Amino acid sequence: xxxxxxxxxxxxxxxxxxxxxxxxxxxxxxxxxxxxxxxxxxxxxxxxxxxxxxxxxxxxxxxxxxxxxxxxxxxxxxxxxxxxxxxxxxxxxxxxxxxxxxxxxxxxxxxxxxxxxxxxxxxxxxxxxxxxxxxxxxxxxxxxxxxxxxxxxxxxxxxxxxxxxxxxxxxxxxxxxxxxxxxxxxxxxxxxxxxxxxxxxxxxxxxxxxxxxxxxxxxxxxxxxxxxxxxxxxxxxxxxxxxxxxxxxxxxxxxxxxxxxxxxxxxxxxxxxxxxxxxxxxxxxxxxxxxxxxxxxxxxxxxxxxxxxxxxxxxxxxxxxxxxxxxxxxxxxxxxxxxxxxxxxxxxxxxxxxxxxxxxxxxxxxxxxxxxxxxxxxxxxxxxxxxxxxxxxxxxxxxxxxxxxxxxxxxxxxxxxxxxxxxxxxxxxxxxxxxxxxxxxxxxxxxxxxxxxxxxxxxxxxxxxxxxxxxxxxxxxxxxxxxxxxxxxxxxxxxxxxxxxxxxxxxxx
Ligand code: AMP
Numbered sequence: 211x212x213x214x215x216x217x218x219x220x221x222x223x224x225x226x227x228x229x230x231x232x233x234x235x236x237x238x239x240x241x242x243x244x245x246x247x248x249x250x251x252x253x254x255x256x257x258x259x260x261x262x263x264x265x266x267x268x269x270x271x272x273x274x275x276x277x278x279x280x281x282x283x284x285x286x287x288x289x290x291x292x293x294x295x296x297x298x299x300x301x302x303x304x305x306x307x308x309x310x311x312x313x314x315x316x317x318x319x320x321x322x323x324x325x326x327x328x329x330x331x332x333x334x335x336x337x338x339x340x341x342x343x344x345x346x347x348x349x350x351x352x353x354x355x356x357x358x359x360x361x362x363x364x365x366x367x368x369x370x371x372x373x374x375x376x377x378x379x380x381x382x383x384x385x386x387x388x389x390x391x392x393x394x395x396x397x398x399x400x401x402x403x404x405x406x407x408x409x410x411x412x413x414x415x416x417x418x419x420x421x422x423x424x425x426x427x428x429x430x431x432x433x434x435x436x437x438x439x440x441x442x443x444x445x446x447x448x449x450x451x452x453x454x455x456x457x458x459x460x461x462x463x464x465x466x467x468x469x470x471x472x473x474x475x476x477x478x479x480x481x482x483x484x485x486x487x488x489x490x491x492x493x494x495x496x497x498x499x500x501x502x503x504x505x506x507x508x509x510x511x512x513x514x515x516x517x518x519x520x521x522x523x524x525x526x527x528x529x530x531x532x533x534x535x536x537x538x539x540x541x542x543x544x545x546x547x548x549x550x551x552x553x554x555x556x557x558x559x560x561x562x563x564x565x566x567x568x569x570x571x572x573x574x575x576x577x578x579x580x581x582x583x584x585x586x587x588x589x590x591x592x593x594x595x596x597x598x599x600x601x602x603x604x605x606x607x608x609x610x611x612x613x614x615x616x617x618x619x620x621x622x623x624x625x626x627x628x629x630x631x632x633x634x635x636x637x638x639x640x641x642x643x644x645x646x647x648x649x650x651x652x653x654x655x656x657x658x659x660x661x662x663x664x665x666x667x668x669x670x671x672x673x674x675x676x677x678x679x680x681x682x683x684x685x686x687x688x689x690x691x692x693x694x695x696x697x698x699x700x701x702x703x704x705x706x707x708x709x710x711x712x713x714x715x716x717x718x719x
Contacts, residue, residue, distance in 0.1 A: 218367040219392045220252070220288040220432070222399075227560050228410065233439040235278055236457075238450075239273040243278060245437070245661055248285070251278075251355070253362035255286025262317060262339065266291030266365055268316035269375060273297040273306065273324060273346040275445050276420050279352060281430065283319065283343070285418070286355075287374075291365035294374045296421040298700060303327045304423060311335050312374055313387055313577060319343045319351055357669055369393035375577050376518045379624060382506040387521045387577030395427055397570035398521035399435040401541040402428065406487060406512070408460070410437035415458040416548075417446040417467065423518050424492050429462050432593075452476045456649055459486045462700035466494040482507050487528065490629040491537075492701045494609065494627060495633050496641075500534035513537055513611060519573040520593065523565075524607050535631065536606040544569035548601055551613065554588060557600075560624065562610055565599045566592040597623060599697065615706055617646030619654045622684040624705075628678075629685055634657055636665035636676050643696050643704045644687065657713055658687035661695060689716055 235245070241412060243251070268293045274280045287294040295313055297306065310318060310331050316338035318328050328340045338514035367373075373392045377385040402408070414433050418425030433440050441454045446463070448470050455461070468490060472479050482488075486501070493512045504510045505577030515534035515537035524546060526538035540546040547556055548563040557563045572593045575583035586594050598616060599609045610625035617624040626644040633642035642660040649655030662668065668676075670690045678685055691713065697705040 211283075216364060216366045217369045217392050217396070217504055218288060218291070218364050219333060219396050220285060221364045221367075222396045223285075223431075223434040224249075224364070226410070226435055228437060232437065233412065234433075235281070236439065236441045238442070238444060241576075243313070246343070248282070250360035251282040251288055252285035252360040253360050254355040255279075255351075255470065256362040257286075257358035258288040258351060259286055259290045259317070260294055261304050261354065261358070262341070263313050264290055264292050264316055266367070267293060267372065269293045269295050269313050269317040270317045270319065271295040271297055271310060271313060271485070272343070273299060273301065273421075274317040274319055274321065274343045275299060276425075276442075277345055278442065279343070279347070279355075280420060281442075282355075283351075284426065284430075289343070289364045292368055293372045294375065296374075296426060298419070298421045300700065303331070303367050307331045309377060309387075310337065317341060321345070322349065352405065355376055361393060367392050370574070372574065375426075376426075382586075384577055385664075386579060386582065389574040389577050390427075390521070391574050394521060394571055394573060395431055395592055395639075396435075397433040397543065398427070398541075400520060401543065401571070402432045402525075405525055406432070406460075406489070406542055407437040408432060408704045410436060410458055412436065412438035413458045414438060414440045415454055415461040416440045417443040417445070417451055418462065419445075422492075423516065423521060424462070424464070424701060427521055428491070428516065429551065430656070446470075448474050451670050452481065455482055455485065459484070461485070461487075462489045464492045464704040465490055465499060466493075466698070468495065469499050472499065472502055472506060477506060477509050479506070481508060485509060487512055488623050489514060489523075493703045497534040497631065498634055504587075515632075516599075517595065517597075520567055520572045520595070523567050523571070523595075525570075526606075530713075533606050536602075536608045538607065539605055540607075541571075546572060546593070546601070546607060549592075549594075551598075559603045562598055562600045562623075564608070564613055565595045565597045565609070567595055568592045570587055608717045612706075615645070617644070617656055619646060619649070619656050620645075620652045620684055624656055624685050628680065629656065629658065629687065632680050633660060633673070636668055636673060637666045638663050639673075641696060641708060642707055645706050645713065647690065647710055647713045647716050650719075655688040655717045656685065658690045659709055659713070659715055660690060661693060666671070667692075689713075691716075 230601045232247045235243040322342045341351035374390045375387040391603035420426045510532040526532040545568045629644040646654030697708045
């Protein structure tokens with residue numbers, strides 16, 4: 211054991227615990243787990259991992275339901291120095307085979323219905339073992355944890371050691387393993403506690419999944435870093451959230467949480483008058499939702515911007531104007547700039563280019579992809595995010611779309627967000643996605659996929675006439691397609707690659 215400071219993220223969380231009896235988690239059945247309980251249970255998982263031979267730096271993959279124990283498994287990994295690799299429950303065998311072959315975990319934790327398939331994948335790669343983990347508390351790893359000692363000395367970790375590998379959601383390409391260090395995560399947790407003024411008195415409503423950076427790191431790490439507590443819900447359900455809001459002080463969500471809450475007559479000013487803040491991210495929050503939420507509740511949703519590779523980068527101010535359609539300012543110690551996509555030249559205010567980020571939050575690289583990693587960084591250390599945006603004269607950053615979603619039609623660049631915002635503002639349109647698909651004359655044809663409200667659905671001509679008023683001709687959709695719902699992933703992101711595939715022959719004769 212060395213005498214120098216332990217940079218293990220868990221050792222940092224420990225410093226925020228002032229009272230072992232303070233509540234940490236409130237579960238759906240009403241049970242409350244204290245910080246003391248969290249220390250004991252995470253120690254049991256750390257001990258179970260070590261008894262299975264897990265060593266510092268080893269990957270532990272977990273495809274498990276959202277439960278308190280799943281969170282303690284994550285914390286046990288941190289304590290044991292293992293690299294946590296959470297996997298979406300929705301992944302099928304073929305996807306799992308890719309992640310496991312790529313990451314080579316020493317241990318794969320899963321529900322028993324997946325055990326046989328995973329054992330086969332693990333065996334065919336000559337890897338470690340598979341242990342089970344059930345929502346109701348059964349499973350081989352849980353049994354091992356139940357028998358294990360309730361104390362554990364957190365392993366010493368350096369700032370640069372890996373804490374987790376999170377595979378990117380891959381909405382525009384193949385998933386890549388983003389390597390996140392203890393310092394990446396601790397610096398971001400601290401920046402968010404400072405920025406959003408979190409204290410041990412805060413009670414978070416947690417309805418996000420925990421296989422993704424948003425629910426796992428942005429929400430959980432921030433709570434642990436401030437000593438606050440969480441109302442832990444297994445999934446987002448409008449009525450369950452509304453039932454719990456009177457006991458909460460903050461909520462974090464994806465934009466669909468907010469548009470769904472707005473659909474309930476139970477969401478009133480009185481119900482949420484005591485709330486400190488509502489935060490949104492992971493996908494663009496429409497200015498309509500922002501406005502309607504403020505009108506209905508008196509709260510301006512605080513929108514922020516981040517990604518798997520970087521955790522959080524920018525935030526609208528906690529105090530000060532929270533501007534719709536923007537993601538605010540760079541967090542402390544983080545630099546943001548806008549660069550020309552081709553030349554890399556730094557652009558002036560209001561010019562659209564690629565968003566580049568530098569700071570202690572930026573990941574260490576893509577797992578076993580040194581060349582890909584190198585391509586995504588500038589020589590001065592800025593990470594090329596792949597998101598397009600601009601910074602206005604007041605310093606607020608706006609995102610206009612992913613680089614890969616940019617549409618080039620007849621030689622003109624069209625930023626989907628601009629057309630989507632114009633569509634969403636039309637009465638009777640509830641949501642939209644604008645994509646580019648092959649077009650014989652224009653290269654790509656601007657194509658709008660819209661969802662309308664049954665009572666007041668506008669027709670194609672109404673939509674065209676309205677858009678013509680506000681948008682240059684080259685930005686106008688050449689086709690408007692009506693659908694019942696847009697394909698979204700679990701984080702509420704529209705899966706544009708799926709739409710592009712579906713409509714790829716839209717302009718073929
Ligand atoms: P993920 O790695 O799954 O967290 O996805 C990150 C991507 O989500 C970013 O690169 C952005 O394209 C998008 N994103 C995150 N937050 C926002 C936001 N507030 N507004 C618009 N897009 C966002």
